[in-house]
Amino acid sequence: MYEFQHPRPVTVALQAISGVVEIAAEDRDTVEVVVEPLDDRDAAREAADKTRVVLEGDTLVIEVPRAETWRLRRSPRLAITARVPAGSALTGKSAAADVRASGVWSAVKLDVASADVRIDAVTGDVSLDAASGDLAVGRVGGALKMDGASGDLRADDVTGDVKAKSASGGIHLGAVGGSVKASTASGEVRVGRLHQGRSDISTASGDVRVGIAAGTGIWLDLNAVSGRMTSDLAPRPDTEPVAASDATVELKVRTASGDIHIHRAAEGMAA
Template sequence: MKQTYNTPGPISVFVELGSGQLTTVAADTTEASVEVRGPRAEEFHVEFNGKRIDVIAPHGRFFGRGDSHDVRVHVPTGSELVTKMGSADTTTTGTLGLLALKTGSGDIEVDRAEGPVVIESGSGDIKGQQFGAEVRIKSGSGDIDVREVFGKTGISTGSGDVVLGTVHAATVIKTGSGDLQVNRSEGDVSLTTASGDLTIGAAPRGKVTAKNVSGDVRVGIPTGTPVWTDINTVTGNVKNNLTSVGKPAKDQDYVELRASTVSGDVLLKQV
């Protein structure tokens, strides 16, 4: 089953799917299309009101195992996507606007989003290339990997590793168990886990807070950056390889670092 609509500008899309795969492609186009493949494709509710496309699976089997369906949506660049998924996977290609993705147990892979991003996942891995605005992610279990975020970031997960590439604004990450890593932080960053390593590859400025119970803490500071430190470990060691540069000059970037761990080492290194 396939439907095509005239869409001269960005639109909104809502998809409700139990099991299977949702693929959303954003491109410079004046048409939007929805294609559903699977044993009950003809029973899907697909409707366009001029501003929003609704794609809703048959409700009789939404919360059961049901039949697996492949849903493919093509939309103009900058369109919004809202989903309610059971165990279906979600993949996007191109640049979308706002994203509000909710899944019970499916993987999520996002290319680019220029609007706010909200993701709620019971279990499943989450991947993203570039998010241009505020990001909020809440996951029960699963790994999270996002390459670049320009807005404020808040991530909370029960268990799973979190890796962020470059973050340009304030970032807060919390997990019950798992390693947390930020390759480069351009703003304030706070990492908290009960069990796992905490790593910040490079922190050229801002407030850096790293807290765990068991696991190591590693922070990289660019050469020449003044650092104020408050470091505590109960049974671990502190290794400071930084070269002292004294107090920051007027208007010079500096780092306020607070790190605490019970049974892990703390390593500060020049980068």
């Protein structure tokens, strides 16, 4: 085990290959890291021993060694566990190691090739990119960017703007405080609640469901080439339709093959 006295938040710089990474941001004044092999192979034990774990100023480096002889499917599988002070930041890359970050983080930026990522809570911005794998975030205090080639994208509560793109996978968003730009070639898109901003949602094959916060004025631009469009947004009596310039929410939705449903959302409603 590696242990460093460090009462301040750190920036975790992660370079993982295969296995699982679990990192907790919690109330503590030390940094702890454990690197263990997930099997009895000599290559796994060697990779665990040679993994670089150093604290350079306020940056915690966790770097699994790369070997030209290791193919991805035969890469040593490691279990990396780290505990850092709350409010730390997380950056880095993973080839095929799932990443689970619990606790409250200040910012997260991760790029994975073939792995699942789950982040609990972030007070600032989040950026997640994956070639293959599911990406999930709990609460985001800033803006959120998610990009996946194959896999589902999910966020429960985002204060700022959201940009989400998937080639093959669903996009599921809960409450969003800003604008949404979401697109997927194959998969459904769900937004639990919008209450302001200009949003643009598109899918080639999949349904779209969007909830609008109660009392919010909305301007709609909907088009479904092959599918139904429904809405339970009842206008108030004796009122004119909302113009785009007066709307709190401007929503544009396009789907080639799928249904579109717009509805009123209750407070705290998730996708």
